[in-house]
Amino acid sequence: MEKHYCNCYIVPPNILEKMKNDNIITNEVYQRSSEISLNVISARKKISEQLNGFLPTNPKGTAQRFIYDSKNTAKEHFELVRQEHDAAIADDTANQVFDNCGRVRDFFNQEYNFFSVDNNGKNMVMNIHYEDTFLNALWSTKIDQMIFGDGDGVTLGNFAAALDVIAHELTHGIVEYTSGLIYTGQSGALNEHLADVFGTVVKQHYKNQNAATADWLIGDTIVGANWPGKAVRSMSAPGTAFNGDPQPDHMSHYNNAPDDNFGVHTNSGILNKVFYLVANGIPPKNDGTSKKDAVAGLDTPLAGRLWFESLKNIKSPNCDFRGFYEVVMQTTQTLMHENVITRVDALDFIKLAFGEVGIS
Numbered sequence: 001m002e003k004h005y006c007n008c009y010i011v012p013p014n015i016l017e018k019m020k021n022d023n024i025i026t027n028e029v030y031q032r033s034s035e036i037s038l039n040v041i042s043a044r045k046k047i048s049e050q051l052n053g054f055l056p057t058n059p060k061g062t063a064q065r066f067i068y069d070s071k072n073t074a075k076e077h078f079e080l081v082r083q084e085h086d087a088a089i090a091d092d093t094a095n096q097v098f099d100n101c102g103r104v105r106d107f108f109n110q111e112y113n114f115f116s117v118d119n120n121g122k123n124m125v126m127n128i129h130y131e132d133t134f135l136n137a138l139w140s141t142k143i144d145q146m147i148f149g150d151g152d153g154v155t156l157g158n159f160a161a162a163l164d165v166i167a168h169e170l171t172h173g174i175v176e177y178t179s180g181l182i183y184t185g186q187s188g189a190l191n192e193h194l195a196d197v198f199g200t201v202v203k204q205h206y207k208n209q210n211a212a213t214a215d216w217l218i219g220d221t222i223v224g225a226n227w228p229g230k231a232v233r234s235m236s237a238p239g240t241a242f243n244g245d246p247q248p249d250h251m252s253h254y255n256n257a258p259d260d261n262f263g264v265h266t267n268s269g270i271l272n273k274v275f276y277l278v279a280n281g282i283p284p285k286n287d288g289t290s291k292k293d294a295v296a297g298l299d300t301p302l303a304g305r306l307w308f309e310s311l312k313n314i315k316s317p318n319c320d321f322r323g324f325y326e327v328v329m330q331t332t333q334t335l336m337h338e339n340v341i342t343r344v345d346a347l348d349f350i351k352l353a354f355g356e357v358g359i360s
């Protein structure tokens with residue numbers, strides 16, 4: 001299978017462009033971000049031999065963490081500052097990345113029996129203090145590493161401390177090693193959706209929250225005073241995370257514009273809404289002529305389990321929203337046979353939840 005590379009940013013570049021146009025960030029900061037992909041790709045060639053030289057290549061890895069400090073340069077894999085079994089160091093950012101990466105790794109291993117991004121114990125390489133005033137964090141499939149900027153302290157920052165951001169980015173790694181969903185159009189939006197799902201599932205798990213008590217925000221701790229809203233995305237109410245948030249919550253508002261790889265971070269809102277409804281339930285309806293009772297949700301742990309099994313069951317890298325709906329229905333049936341899902345109305349409920357956003 002041909003490999004399709006992507007740099008999966010937590011803050012979509014077209015949203016940063018909007019911040020530039022609104023004079024929230026400077027053109028220089030925006031431009032710097034837009035050049036990052038070239039630096040990463042050219043750097044890969046230089047470090048490829050080095051990577052093979054000291055990272056274990058045995059088939060069953062041990063998912064060790066390696067934290068590198070870019071020292072505010074555009075070089076990843078620059079200076080190793082902490083690795084597995086090392087004690088905490090003076091740099092809080094390094095320790096936060098180390099701890100959060102471990103939490104995400106342990107969650108997938110303990111809850112879903114899936115070890116590291118490749119389920120083969122691949123080592124986890126994280127680069128911190130990347131560039132100067134770099135307002136983003138990303139997973140690069142070109143180098144299979146995460147990269148964290150420091151932000152500017154007023155618009156965006158604190159990426160290393162954000163568990164949802166790290167879970168989101170590492171899920172891109174899992175998708176890369178399972179279905180390899182192509183990062184454009186509906187398959188790309190499905191890829192983004194799955195990353196947001198496990199961003200919130202992991203965060204809710206460690207915060208001891210459930211579907212009813214969680215805020216369902218992605219990136220609420222990375223936005224600063226100058227960010228025009230409360231988070232980067234809202235899964236319960238897509239399109240409301242910030243002023244100008246372009247996310248739709250229904251197929252009738254699907255965005256076909258070409259920017260952001262045909263809206264991978266935009267149209268993911270439609271599927272995010274489905275997951276929220278499956279976890280939290282469907283509210284009652286009364287439009288004057290007909291009345292429908294509320295339907296209870298599966299809550300986040302079981303909805304997360306269903307979504308993770310579905311993620312593994314996606315067969316095509318071009319899977320679209322409707323294809324994913326079929327995968328979730330089949331996976332629901334499997335989990336019912338295994339008595340993981342015990343409610344008899346589960347298939348009707350899943351069908352109803354997808355129907356709420358116009359997918360049938």
Ligand SMILES: [Zn+2]
Nearest residue numbers: 008009192195
């Ligand atoms: Zn992403």
